[in-house]
Amino acid sequence: MRRFSLWLRDRPLVADSMLALALLAIDVLAMGESKSKITYLVFSVLLPLPIIFRRTYPRAAALAVFLISTCATVVHWGFLDESVHPALLGLGIMLYTLVAYVGRREGLAYVVALIVDGVLARWLIHTPDGNDLAFTVLFYALCWTFAEFVGARHAYDTEVAARLAVADYDRERRAHDAVAAERTRIARELHDVVAHAVSVIIVQADGARYALRHDPDTAEKAMTTIAGTGREALRELRRTVALLRSEHAPEELPQHGTAGIAKLVDMMRSAGLQVSLELTGEIDAVTPEVSLGIHRIVQESLTNTLRHAGPDPRAEVRVARREEDILIEVVDSGAPVARLGTIDPPGPNNRIPGSGLGLVGMRERMAVLGGTLSTGRRPDGGWSVRATIPLRRIPDE
Structure with missing residues (x-):
């Protein structure tokens, strides 16, 4: 298992593709509550798709997930469909990716965009209670915290690699x-x-x-x-x-x-x-x-x-x-x-x-x-x- 984990670490596209497939599978399983299954299935495919490139092109992938999420909210509102996509967990994944691999400034800008997207979703879909809001805030907070930990780990690994390179030289x-x-x-x-x-x-x-x-x-x-x-x-x-x-x-x-x-x-x-x-x-x-x-x-x-x-x-x-x-x-x-x-x-x-x-x-x-x-x-x-x-x-x- 450890050998497989190390193998995946050297192949980010493979690991992120597996993550995107997992989000797709979860989203498809929740399609039964949707009033427009074809539309729901289209967004089930589109939402996880940018996750494949989250470490290769983090900024572009984060923007793509956000835009697809916003489009899904508007389209479902047009069909009077209040179903929720579990694949929207990809927003938190992209927040984690930006903070860990790009920087806090980009992560903070993404949080502001997520707040706007959340307000728009609550205004259009009229969620009946605040349970989903509490879960969303907690999820994003955990994503940010975990990204800080991973980012510090990456910085440490980079420093160690630099020192090893200097020592080798x-x-x-x-x-x-x-x-x-x-x-x-x-x-x-x-x-x-x-x-x-x-x-x-x-x-x-x-x-x-x-x-x-x-x-x-x-x-x-x-x-x-x-x-x-x-x-x-x-x-x-x-x-x-x-x-x-x-x-x-x-x-x-x-x-x-x-x-x-x-x-x-x-x-x-x-x-x-x-x-x-x-x-x-x-x-x-x-x-x-x-x-x-x-x-x-x-x-x-x-x-x-x-x-x-x-x-x-x-x-x-x-x-x-x-x-x-x-x-x-x-x-x-x-x-x-x-x-x-x-x-x-x-x-x-x-x-x-x-x-x-x-x-x-x-x-x-x-x-x-x-x-x-x-x-x-x-x-x-x-x-x-x-x-x-x-x-x-x-x-x-």
């Missing part, structure tokens, strides 16, 4: 944002690993190619650096991919620390970059996220120096732990060529074309860590990268 948006953030995280990590290793390998490969015939020892050293850089990059890629497969594993992040920075600086020195390193404070006693952030900022800055600073590049790296944050400064000798975010023009100082993603990746990483990043050319022509990472996530020591 928010859930889809959050899922989309999560996917986009994850893709950005993966791209940032892979770029930091691959771009650094490939830059070192290209520089060393170019050096080995020129030194192969005239300085085999230098070429062999360059090839050794290439092999070591490649193996280190492969290990880093494997570790990064393993971490990216885990949803929540910050404790598994690599703790690079001062040893990792020193190793990175040595690798860049072997690639031909003159680097001075200054470490201050307990840099090893930070969380893995901060440690990785320090390492990546230094790595990307030195990689860009190697790419863009021309021949005989020099860089100074300073990492200091202060009371509330970690300060990272990387300053290089600079060169009159395009820097981060562009591709170098051809020329004697040209090193390796940049992808334009290094600076973007550093800014994204600082945004995740809640830090700040500033980059730019210095007055002496050098290039400066300055980053601060807050220590609010570092546990008490």
Whole structure:
């Protein structure tokens, strides 16, 4: 029965047609008291007919029932027929429909029209007592009250549906944002690993190619650096991919620390970059996220120096732990060529074309860590990268 009720709720024309047939059947059963049965039968069919469309076209259906009711009153008066149509219950049904599905203003206007129709009927047909009047008033009052209840229920259902729609949209948006953030995280990590290793390998490969015939020892050293850089990059890629497969594993992040920075600086020195390193404070006693952030900022800055600073590049790296944050400064000798975010023009100082993603990746990483990043050319022509990472996530020591 409940399944049938739900089926009818989704098919208002079917349900209202059944209601109209019920009114027709009741009206036909009362036809015996009529003096003009043909006329009575015609109105028995016409009165319930608009009920079929009461929810599809509520205003038009309500007006049609009212006009047919008024015509029935006048026609029966002409035949001196005082018989009553039980199908006139449709007036109350339409009052309920207007209040529940359209609004109180339309319902109030319909009540006024029903009062006029009732006065006309009593004046023409001369009903002998007030019993029918009391029943009519009570019936219309019940119809209005029930319509208020149903209207409130519809408003509640509409509000719930709207909130569910908003919740679904928010859930889809959050899922989309999560996917986009994850893709950005993966791209940032892979770029930091691959771009650094490939830059070192290209520089060393170019050096080995020129030194192969005239300085085999230098070429062999360059090839050794290439092999070591490649193996280190492969290990880093494997570790990064393993971490990216885990949803929540910050404790598994690599703790690079001062040893990792020193190793990175040595690798860049072997690639031909003159680097001075200054470490201050307990840099090893930070969380893995901060440690990785320090390492990546230094790595990307030195990689860009190697790419863009021309021949005989020099860089100074300073990492200091202060009371509330970690300060990272990387300053290089600079060169009159395009820097981060562009591709170098051809020329004697040209090193390796940049992808334009290094600076973007550093800014994204600082945004995740809640830090700040500033980059730019210095007055002496050098290039400066300055980053601060807050220590609010570092546990008490």
